[in-house]
Amino acid sequence: xxxxxxxxxxxxxxxxxxxxxxxxxxxxxxxxxxxxxxxxxxxxxxxxxxxxxxxxxxxxxxxxxxxxxxxxxxxxxxxxxxxxxxxxxxxxxxxx
Amino acid sequence: xxxxxxxxxxxxxxxxxxxxxxxxxxxxxxxxxxxxxxxxxxxxxxxxxxxxxxxxxxxxxxxxxxxxxxxxxxxxxxxxxxxxxxxxxxxxxxxx
DNA sequence: CTTAAAAGTCAACGATCGAAGACACTGCGC
DNA sequence: GCGCAGTGTCTTCGATCGTTGACTTTTAAG
Numbered sequence: 001x002x003x004x005x006x007x008x009x010x011x012x013x014x015x016x017x018x019x020x021x022x023x024x025x026x027x028x029x030x031x032x033x034x035x036x037x038x039x040x041x042x043x044x045x046x047x048x049x050x051x052x053x054x055x056x057x058x059x060x061x062x063x064x065x066x067x068x069x070x071x072x073x074x075x076x077x078x079x080x081x082x083x084x085x086x087x088x089x090x091x092x093x094x095x096x
Numbered sequence: 097x098x099x100x101x102x103x104x105x106x107x108x109x110x111x112x113x114x115x116x117x118x119x120x121x122x123x124x125x126x127x128x129x130x131x132x133x134x135x136x137x138x139x140x141x142x143x144x145x146x147x148x149x150x151x152x153x154x155x156x157x158x159x160x161x162x163x164x165x166x167x168x169x170x171x172x173x174x175x176x177x178x179x180x181x182x183x184x185x186x187x188x189x190x191x192x
Numbered sequence: 193c194t195t196a197a198a199a200g201t202c203a204a205c206g207a208t209c210g211a212a213g214a215c216a217c218t219g220c221g222c
Numbered sequence: 223g224c225g226c227a228g229t230g231t232c233t234t235c236g237a238t239c240g241t242t243g244a245c246t247t248t249t250a251a252g
Contacts, residue, residue, distance in 0.1 A: 051142025068159035
């Protein structure tokens with residue numbers, strides 16, 4: 001899932017937490033933050049600290065991936081081949 | 097690229113900034129933060145605020161993607177079909 | 193080699209954070 | 223309807239943030 005805002009991320013984290021059957025208090029304990037912090041993060045608070053966010057995502061089994069990175073001045077070099085195996089492998093990991 | 101720590105992310109942001117030929121001051125101005133913040137972020141400071149991080153990544157043309165999300169208790173339900181077109185489309189957006 | 197640009201570092205300050213504690217509200221099983 | 227678990231919200235407080243300004247060090251252009 002593409003993330004652009006803190007709200008996007010918070011929503012995703014909440015969904016994943018529920019999928020795991022955890023309450024906010026349980027997640028907070030696992031991560032080592034206060035429950036209030038979890039509430040704020042899930043609510044999309046932009047001021048939350050990056051390190052805690054990363055730890056929380058890890059605890060939720062969510063993986064952060066950065067893509068993009070085109071040169072500012074023009075089109076990126078074209079890949080000459082499409083690696084279907086790699087695509088499938090990634091899809092398997094992302095949308096099991 | 098897989099991101100686990102604030103340090104990972106900061107390094108990547110620095111590389112991308114350099115690739116674009118921008119100085120820290122220029123990036124700071126584009127994002128609307130102080131140069132000191134850019135220095136701190138690139139240096140991997142975990143306390144930096146998520147909202148500013150996301151804005152910075154966007155300005156650098158980096159896309160944030162979240163994957164993973166397996167059920168905690170067992171194997172996820174298997175999809176019966178693989179949508180190659182969707183996979184390719186997503187790959188095109190993520191790794192152009 | 194010289195000099196300017198870029199990057200690193202330090203300090204002060206008002207704003208905000210995260211934690212702890214607690215109360216209010218919601219959802220659900222019995 | 224009642225009770226309990228989960229979630230939302232409020233307050234206080236010490237710690238940290240991001241900004242501004244400025245000085246130092248490193249890098250790169252000429």
